[in-house]
Amino acid sequence: xxxxxxDMEKCNGCKQCYRACFVDVIRWDDAAKKPIVKYPEECxxxxxxxxxxxxxxxxxxxxNPVPIPEPYPKSFYPKSYAK
Amino acid sequence: xxxxxxxxxxxSTDILIIGGGFGGLVMANRIKDLNPDLDVLIVEKATTGxxxxxxxxxxxxxxxxxxxxxxxxxxxxxxxNHGYYLEDQELLEKVCVTSREMVExxxxxxxxxxxxxxxxxxxxxxxxxxxxxxxxLDMMDKLRKAAVRRGVKVVDKTxxxxxxxxxxxxxxxxxxxxxxxxxxxxxSKSVVAAxxxxxxxxxxxxxxxxxxxxxxAYRAGAEMRNAEFSNFHNxxxxxxxxxxxxxxxxxxxxxxEYLASKYCKDNExxxxxxxxxxxxxxxxxxxxxxxxxxxxxxxxxxxxxxxxLFRWDRPVAKKFWEKLFEKEGRYMADRSWRPEVIPAFLxxxxxxxxxxxxxxxxxxxxxxxxxxxxxxxxxxxxxxPGRLRGSGLGWAAISALMGVHSLVESTADAxxxxxxxxxxxxxxxxxxxxxxxxxxxxxxxxxxxxKEVISPPRFAVRKSKERIEEALTTVKEILxxxxxxxxxxxxxxxxxxxxxxxxxxxxxxxxxxSALTRTESRGWHYREDFPNRDDKNxxxxxxxxxxxxxxxxxxxxxxxxxxxxxxx
Numbered sequence: 001x002x003x004x005x006x007d008m009e010k011c012n013g014c015k016q017c018y019r020a021c022f023v024d025v026i027r028w029d030d031a032a033k034k035p036i037v038k039y040p041e042e043c044x045x046x047x048x049x050x051x052x053x054x055x056x057x058x059x060x061x062x063x064n065p066v067p068i069p070e071p072y073p074k075s076f077y078p079k080s081y082a083k
Numbered sequence: 084x085x086x087x088x089x090x091x092x093x094x095s096t097d098i099l100i101i102g103g104g105f106g107g108l109v110m111a112n113r114i115k116d117l118n119p120d121l122d123v124l125i126v127e128k129a130t131t132g133x134x135x136x137x138x139x140x141x142x143x144x145x146x147x148x149x150x151x152x153x154x155x156x157x158x159x160x161x162x163x164n165h166g167y168y169l170e171d172q173e174l175l176e177k178v179c180v181t182s183r184e185m186v187e188x189x190x191x192x193x194x195x196x197x198x199x200x201x202x203x204x205x206x207x208x209x210x211x212x213x214x215x216x217x218x219x220l221d222m223m224d225k226l227r228k229a230a231v232r233r234g235v236k237v238v239d240k241t242x243x244x245x246x247x248x249x250x251x252x253x254x255x256x257x258x259x260x261x262x263x264x265x266x267x268x269x270x271s272k273s274v275v276a277a278x279x280x281x282x283x284x285x286x287x288x289x290x291x292x293x294x295x296x297x298x299x300a301y302r303a304g305a306e307m308r309n310a311e312f313s314n315f316h317n318x319x320x321x322x323x324x325x326x327x328x329x330x331x332x333x334x335x336x337x338x339x340e341y342l343a344s345k346y347c348k349d350n351e352x353x354x355x356x357x358x359x360x361x362x363x364x365x366x367x368x369x370x371x372x373x374x375x376x377x378x379x380x381x382x383x384x385x386x387x388x389x390x391x392l393f394r395w396d397r398p399v400a401k402k403f404w405e406k407l408f409e410k411e412g413r414y415m416a417d418r419s420w421r422p423e424v425i426p427a428f429l430x431x432x433x434x435x436x437x438x439x440x441x442x443x444x445x446x447x448x449x450x451x452x453x454x455x456x457x458x459x460x461x462x463x464x465x466x467x468p469g470r471l472r473g474s475g476l477g478w479a480a481i482s483a484l485m486g487v488h489s490l491v492e493s494t495a496d497a498x499x500x501x502x503x504x505x506x507x508x509x510x511x512x513x514x515x516x517x518x519x520x521x522x523x524x525x526x527x528x529x530x531x532x533x534k535e536v537i538s539p540p541r542f543a544v545r546k547s548k549e550r551i552e553e554a555l556t557t558v559k560e561i562l563x564x565x566x567x568x569x570x571x572x573x574x575x576x577x578x579x580x581x582x583x584x585x586x587x588x589x590x591x592x593x594x595x596x597s598a599l600t601r602t603e604s605r606g607w608h609y610r611e612d613f614p615n616r617d618d619k620n621x622x623x624x625x626x627x628x629x630x631x632x633x634x635x636x637x638x639x640x641x642x643x644x645x646x647x648x649x650x651x
Contacts, residue, residue: 022129022140022291024240024261024576039576041527044287046140047406048133064416065322068285069535071425072366076541079369080337 002043003061006035010057017049017058025049090508091257091266094238096124097494099269101243101256101296102277103127104135106452106479108226110275112192113487115233121494124236126269128261128579129291131237132227135479136279136292136453139223142328142392143400145196146473147186147214148179149204155647157212162648164352165470166463167606168622169309172646174439174461178481185480186216192229194222197395205395209385210352215473219397241267242579243295245510246274246303246448247502253303253447254500257510264518264575266511272497273447273490276300277483280453280467281313281432281590284530284583285538287324289429296454298586300435301593306444306628308639309457310434310597311608313590314543315466316359319427320375322416326427328472329386331358333379335421336370343383350383353470356544356607359426363540374421386472428538431467431475432590434458434597436626441486444628447500449486452479460624460641464606517581523570526580533561533588547611551599558595562588592634597625600636618650 004025006017013033018026026049027038043060050058074081086093098114100107103125111123125131133139148154154176162170186196186204197205197217204216231237243258247270255270281294301307318330327333331354334342346361362373392404417423433456441449441459450458456467456478468475536542536554565585571577603617604610624639643650 019130020133022134024129024579027262042290042580044140044290045410046288047403047410048139051402051406060410062323062410062414064414066287066324067531068324069531069538071539072363072371073539077366077371080366080371082369083337 002040002045002063004037004040004043004049005059005061006037007057008034010055011035012055014054016052016054020048020052022046088268090504090511091268093268093270094124095270096236097122097271098124098273098275098490099256099271100125100275100277102135102279103131103227103237103239104277104279104452104479105223105226105476106483107275107277108132108223108230109188109480110277110451110483110487111230111235112226112233113188113483114491115230115235117487117491118495119233121491122236124238124269124271125230126238126241126243126256126258128240128242128295130239132223134291135223136282136289139220140288141476142217142472143220143222143397144215144217144473144476145185146471146477147182147204147216149214150183152213154179159648160212161471162463163651165465165606167616168463168618168643168650169605169624170463171460171641172648174459177439177485178461178478181481181484182477184484185477188484189218189222189480193225194218197397207385207394209350213471217395217397217400220399220403238267242582244299244514244582246299247506248303248445249501249503251446253445254502256299257507257514259514259575259578261575261579264515264578266514268502268507270500270502272500273449273494275486275490276435276448276450276454277452278454280430280456281587282430283534283537283587283591285428285430285534286319286326292431292453293583294432294586294590295583296450297432297435298589300443300445300448300450301589301629303445303448304629305448306436306626307434307458307593308436308460308624308626309462310432310593310627311601311625312457312462312464312466312606313430313432313434313594314607315429315431315468316543317354317427317429318375318424320415320417321423321425323411323414324427325411327375327380327424328391329380329384330375330424332383333376334358334362334424335374335376336365337372337374338370340370342373350385352385353472355470356609359540359544360609362426363545372423373425375424376421426540426544428543430537431456432594433467434593439485440489441482442489449490451482451486455482464608466607514582515578517569517571517578518573520568520570521573524564524568526569526571526577526584529561529564529569529584530580530587532557533584533591537591545609545611546598548599551595555592555595555599558588558591562592593627596634596636597627600625
């Protein structure tokens with residue numbers, strides 16, 4: 001899974017990362033006035049939260065390999081697995 | 084402002100735009116150009132100005148036919164090489180002409196389009212029949228600010244699920260806040276669906292395109308067209324989903340054979356289905372895995388030649404792409420000399436049927452952008468971006484400009500809509516029904532299961548009756564599970580995913596039924612059991628709609644004999 005690290009010491013509470021996220025990974029904590037990384041499972045690694053942060057408090061760390069359905073499973077393409 | 088009613092927060096507007104991406108924002112701004120008195124409200128699942136499937140996460144390139152680009156030559160080329168005689172050629176010409184207006188409008192709203200020293204739009208010499216120019220990736224922010232300044236209202240973080248209808252006319256939409264679950268009812272004289280295509284969440288950057296508007300329009304009774312062309316691919320590095328545009332010219336099999344000479348024509352404008360069929364054949368023959376040799380990317384490849392993305396001086400795009408490449412390099416999954424590549428499924432299903440003014444078949448509902456690319460008929464036998472890079476972003480704006488006049492005129496003449504309160508209440512119960520299931524299947528697991536019958540090449544590239552039916556069996560099971568077994572586990576974000584699952588499964592149902600019906604091969608629709616093009620029987624469009632709760636399939640003919648580009 002991808003990781004989004006936010007340095008809360010650096011964070012100035014501008015909300016840009018929360019606004020930039022187009023897949024609802026980052027939520028906003030109204031009480032603390034700080035972002036919360038709540039749904040990293042949906043992260044698209046577009047990096048906009050990191051790019052828009054004015055104080056460089058955000059870092060997106062891609063978790064590769066990304067789980068996707070195997071395009072060429074062994075049961076259907078045995079010859080390329082036999083070598 | 085919203086009024087709180089017993090059922091939820093109620094909003095009223097003249098025009099409701101669902102989707103705050105590029106197309107929705109172009110439409111909002113242009114409505115205000117033409118009639119500043121019309122109230123316009125954008126409702127957006129994420130944040131208007133940051134959302135959308137491509138605009139600020141893509142190349143920022145725009146396909147344009149400049150005044151001195153020859154539309155007749157382009158049409159002949161496109162029909163013969165991309166759309167394979169399945170286009171509405173008259174609409175194709177209209178799209179070409181409107182691309183010029185697009186540039187004019189975007190510049191009027193403060194968006195810089197790259198021009199050369201002579202004031203001409205910059206172009207790529209290797210693509211002689213059209214102009215591929217670009218704008219910087221701050222265009223969304225500029226469009227949002229321009230719209231808000233002119234009085235366009237915005238409701239963000241709200242997932243629209245259903246369209247409200249009364250007497251067969253669309254009169255609004257309903258949805259919920261993804262933050263706190265508040266039910267929201269939008270009453271509107273006219274509605275514009277600008278929600279993007281369906282990409283089934285397979286490849287990361289395209290993950291927000293989940294078919295919301297397509298499925299909602301289908302459930303409301305709108306016709307879908309050309310849905311079988313829903314299988315666009317790039318070439319992607321295995322492991323980190325990095326798409327290598329133009330990568331078809333940089334592939335080798337495990338016996339060190341160069342694949343482009345076997346499966347590609349020389350200097351293709353963009354990837355065709357042949358290389359995807361070829362890659363699978365090599366793997367099937369025991370010559371996999373397929374390797375990618377980066378220096379070869381720049382050979383024969385118009386889009387890579389000379390540094391496609393960095394050809395223009397675009398500070399925001401430069402920052403975006405440099406960051407992306409830096410991350411890809413640092414976290415690359417396969418560091419071998421020739422990393423393995425696989426077909427990177429994008430999908431880009433866009434079957435909502437519209438006329439030349441972007442009216443759907445439902446009165447009161449317009450649609451624009453990617454969700455209409457196939458349904459409009461101009462693209463022919465190929466999904467977005469139609470092997471025409473820059474036309475995804477371009478079509479979002481062009482379709483808005485083509486639709487705005489009829490939208491504004493109809494809305495100005497329309498009376499105050501009445502919504503069916505009973506329908507709004509019924510939708511509320513249905514939308515929140517999954518919340519009553521405190522335990523059950525995870526929507527994420529079911530979405531993955533759906534991807535398993537959408538993205539592998541044996542379903543997505545090389546189709547057959549048997550495999551389509553296998554996929555459809557799974558799709559039907561998932562649709563049933565979405566209604567009965569999938570649980571959001573008391574979480575509003577997860578409720579959104581439950582609806583995404585249902586919408587994506589419905590889009591898959593439409594896509595595969597259309598693919599099953601087309602018993603020929605044409606463009607990106609390849610049937611192993613019908614490998615040839617059949618102009619006698621299949622130079623027509625497949626239309627799908629929901630009637631009395633069941634799928635009805637028919638065909639539309641088009642006046643091919645009237646079109647200028649004739650069959651060879």
